[in-house]
Amino acid sequence: MRLAAISLTDPNSLTDIDMDGPNPNIKHPIPMHTRVGFLKGLVNAPNIEIGDYTYYDDPDGPDKFAEKCVLHHYPFIGDKLIIGRFCAIAEGARFIMNGANHAMSGFSTYPFNIFGHGWEKGFDPATWSQEVRGDTIVGNDVWIGMEAVIMPGVEIGHGAIVGAKSVVTHDVPPYAIVAGNAAKVVRMRFDDRTIRRLLAVAWWNWPVDKVSRNLDAIRGANISLLEAAA
Numbered sequence: 001m002r003l004a005a006i007s008l009t010d011p012n013s014l015t016d017i018d019m020d021g022p023n024p025n026i027k028h029p030i031p032m033h034t035r036v037g038f039l040k041g042l043v044n045a046p047n048i049e050i051g052d053y054t055y056y057d058d059p060d061g062p063d064k065f066a067e068k069c070v071l072h073h074y075p076f077i078g079d080k081l082i083i084g085r086f087c088a089i090a091e092g093a094r095f096i097m098n099g100a101n102h103a104m105s106g107f108s109t110y111p112f113n114i115f116g117h118g119w120e121k122g123f124d125p126a127t128w129s130q131e132v133r134g135d136t137i138v139g140n141d142v143w144i145g146m147e148a149v150i151m152p153g154v155e156i157g158h159g160a161i162v163g164a165k166s167v168v169t170h171d172v173p174p175y176a177i178v179a180g181n182a183a184k185v186v187r188m189r190f191d192d193r194t195i196r197r198l199l200a201v202a203w204w205n206w207p208v209d210k211v212s213r214n215l216d217a218i219r220g221a222n223i224s225l226l227e228a229a230a
Contacts, residue, residue: 021212024052027063037062039083047075051085051140052208058091065089072099077132079152084140085204090164092147095136101152103127139174140204158199159189174199197223201230 022029027041036057039050043066056062056069066073070081071094079098083089102109105127113123133153138144142156145164156162156172163179163186172178175189175198190198203211203218203226211218214229 020209022053024208029055035059035061037065039065039089042066045070045073047073047078047080049080049082051083051087051204053085054083054087054089056089056093069093070095071097073097074099079132080135081138082135083138084142084158086140087138087142087144089144090146090148093144093150094148095150096152097136098132098134098152101128101131101133103131105130140202158202158204159195161189194223197227201226203230206230 022038024038025041027037028034029038030036036055038052039054039056039062040052042056042063043050045066048066048070056065058065058068069089069092073079073081073095074097077098081095081097102111112119114120133151136150136152137155138150139156139158139160141159142162143160144150144156144162145166147165148162149167150156150162151167151169154168154171156168157174157176159175160172161177162168162172162183163177165181166179166183167181168178169182172183173185173188175195177186177189178184179186188195201223203214206214210229214226217226217229220226
């Protein structure tokens, strides 16, 4: 839906404004605040998948998110970072991927083999591959606080909040608030029944025009109203 808006500086001029929300492919959706960027248009790595409207906020700009925030992510390992829609990622958040892991089954964790010159002889790749934890998955509508660290293979549920400087080493339930090192559940945002109803509605999967029409229900705290909009 488009509406004609009257300019505050020139009431005789009309401009069209889009009421169906911003374009998720725009790299910098807030022209006067370029530290915020929608990541879908900024990240093109084949081993990173990011949903619409998920943004990263960094005073140095969001353009280097993949280089600054996704570490030890080597294509030959095959793991993926998957982030859903409508997520908010604060400055300095880090996703540590499986390339950071060392073999831990022997007495030493030092990676002699990577330096070659004979040190690679006798190395059993299985001792390293058994440390691979799989994909790192962030659900939809997740808020990740400043300088939080997400370790390899973790799954963060829909609607969760990760506190600033937390180190997330285990899966996070949907709609949990976690904090600390290692991060632990501080509290659940809603009761179990409400969480089940929220997951059933899954508003983040709605078409953007439907999201735009129902922002009051999405931003509010009346689950019956949100269900009625589904």
